[in-house]
Structure formats: structure tokens, C-alpha cells
Amino acid sequence: MECDLYKLMVARMKPFSETEIRNLCFQIFQGLAHMHKKGYFHRDLKPGNLLVSKNTVKIGDLGMARETNGKPPYTQNVTTLWYRAPEVFLRSSFYNSSVDMWAAGAIMAELFTNQPLFQGSSEADVMHKICRVLGTPTESTWFSGLDLAENISYRFPDFPGVRFSELLPNASSDAVNLIASLLSWCPCERPTAMQALQHPFFHGCYRVPPTVRLEDTCCNILNSVPLVFRIARQRELLKGTRSLRSCASGSERVDPSEDPISKLRLNPFVFLK
Known part of the structure; x- marks a missing residue:
């Protein structure tokens, strides 16, 4: 493989077209679907771990991978901060392949802007930026997350949230819809990799x-x-x-x-x- 996705984005100095993003993400979700079906999840998905050669992308660096049916507790020191799912920040003793889907959503958004969506200097800073985008979680959006926060005496900052269509003005409505679903507070509301592949954003691929x-x-x-x-x-x-x-x-x-x-x-x- 020629380079990783991070180096490719730095070299381009401009966002990808939606066609290019569709091609890249279609392969990333296929790799995740295969991995998850085999009983593993990556836990460290980020542009630096996605290897690219011309129009082909492959998932690399499986050093943090773990079996999906493994016994908890799971370590919290996984995934680069900018792509880490909120349940991991809140010290959940058990999480699953939905953390990969959160990371994939963050990567997909970054491809449209060429800037990390949740670029922070610390765990608290990243959670602050997540809340600014998604809005403060409520009992209806993430009931279990409120319990996790209470267990570690964490208080969510108060934000109303921002529309993804405003954050990603160059993205189609299908792309915005998929990204928004991937970046759901509640892990169970994020689509699986196989479900993501069935999203209208990828219909032209079939x-x-x-x-x-x-x-x-x-x-x-x-x-x-x-x-x-x-x-x-x-x-x-x-x-x-x-x-x-x-x-x-x-x-x-x-x-x-x-x-x-x-x-x-x-x-x-x-x-x-």
C-alpha cells in the first residue's frame, strides 16, 4: 500500500469529492462488516490506520482488536481521542463493535471537510466538542450514558447541538443522514457495518x-x-x-x-x- 489515509489527506490539502468519499467508505464498511462478522472489532479505527493505494483502501493495524464476545471489563485506553466513542470516555466496562462505527462516522465527516470533527487536546476537550455538535444527551437520546456519567461524577456541558447539514454543507442529504446515524450518542442506535452498506448513500454501488x-x-x-x-x-x-x-x-x-x-x-x- 502506498500510504495511509491521514497522509493522503495532508498531501491533498483539500476535501475529497463525494464520489471519492463513497468509494473509500464503501470499502471501509466492507472491511468492518467482514471483521465484525468474524467476531472481532478493531477499537483503533482512524485515518492513520487505513492504508490506501490508488483507489483501494484496506484496514490496517489490528493491534488493539478484540473478540466481540470477550469478557469485560475492557480497557479504556483505545482509539485516538478524536475518534473515540463517548461510552469509552465515560469508562463503560463493556462496549462492542459500535465503537468502530462511531469512529467510521467521524472519519467520514472528516473526509468532507479535511478537518477532524472532534479535534481536542484532552478527553474532556473532545467530549466538550462532541456535546457542541450532538447536543447534550438526554434520557431520550442516551439514558444509559447519563448513568455512566453519574458513576464517574461527570457533568455534560449544556449545548443545543448543531445540524450536520450545516457542518457539512458540501455533503448530500444521504451522506449527512448516514453520518448523523453513525455519530449517535446511544451505541445501539448506530447502524452496523452491514446496515451502513445498505444505506441509500451506497445504493449506486450495487x-x-x-x-x-x-x-x-x-x-x-x-x-x-x-x-x-x-x-x-x-x-x-x-x-x-x-x-x-x-x-x-x-x-x-x-x-x-x-x-x-x-x-x-x-x-x-x-x-x-
Whole structure:
């Protein structure tokens, strides 16, 4: 891999386009979906741990990874401050893969502005900035969080919150909606990586061109198996395909002389709709 996402953002000196952000995040969420499905979560997701080479991005540095069904208590010294979920700040003895989704939301927002959303110098400073953006949590937005704060005698600063559409004026409504859901106070309200992949923001990533015609029997098979298909199944169903739109490598044409499955190896989690 050529560099990490942090170095790429510094070198660019300007925000990414929404198409570029969609391509990058589509791959990041696929990696997280695979990791979480296998029973692990990363716990240290940040631009510096996302490796980039041309249009391909991979999740690296699994030194802080842990099994999702591991026994608590979990350490609090995880994730760079700017991407750390609020439940970790509040010393929750148990957290899960939703901390990765919070970090992914913060990274996604940063890609639109080229500035960290919660850039603070300390835990208290970062929590202060989170409250300024999300607004002070209430019983309806994060009841358990109020208990966590009380347990450590922490008092949330009083802020009304800011609309994400105002923070991210260059982002589409779908992008804003996804980021807002990922950065929910309550961990259970954040979408899983698989749910994020089904968000309208990524719908353009699932198009199969009209040249691919599936028989009714094939459609029935697709409806009865998981969304993530084996390479062998992809080869069978995409036989004869001349082009494929893939957010893993941007919109591109596939040479008819090439085996179309070779283009899918960069993006093993291809969905057909």
C-alpha cells in the first residue's frame, strides 16, 4: 500500500469529492462488516490506520482488536481521542463493535471537510466538542450514558447541538443522514457495518448493468442466500458480463477480454440487487 489515509489527506490539502468519499467508505464498511462478522472489532479505527493505494483502501493495524464476545471489563485506553466513542470516555466496562462505527462516522465527516470533527487536546476537550455538535444527551437520546456519567461524577456541558447539514454543507442529504446515524450518542442506535452498506448513500454501488441477465432460477437463489457471495457464485452469475460498476475502484469499464471476477477481487463483498 502506498500510504495511509491521514497522509493522503495532508498531501491533498483539500476535501475529497463525494464520489471519492463513497468509494473509500464503501470499502471501509466492507472491511468492518467482514471483521465484525468474524467476531472481532478493531477499537483503533482512524485515518492513520487505513492504508490506501490508488483507489483501494484496506484496514490496517489490528493491534488493539478484540473478540466481540470477550469478557469485560475492557480497557479504556483505545482509539485516538478524536475518534473515540463517548461510552469509552465515560469508562463503560463493556462496549462492542459500535465503537468502530462511531469512529467510521467521524472519519467520514472528516473526509468532507479535511478537518477532524472532534479535534481536542484532552478527553474532556473532545467530549466538550462532541456535546457542541450532538447536543447534550438526554434520557431520550442516551439514558444509559447519563448513568455512566453519574458513576464517574461527570457533568455534560449544556449545548443545543448543531445540524450536520450545516457542518457539512458540501455533503448530500444521504451522506449527512448516514453520518448523523453513525455519530449517535446511544451505541445501539448506530447502524452496523452491514446496515451502513445498505444505506441509500451506497445504493449506486450495487448496480449491475443491463447486460447481466439473471434467469428466474438464479434470482430465487440470490434471494435465499446471504448478501455476501462467494467468488465462485460471482463467477457463475456474472459470466459474460462486459461491465460492472464497483465503488471499490470507482466507476470503470471492464475489458470484455478480461475475466470479470478479477475486477471483484479488490472488492470481495459485492452485492447484487
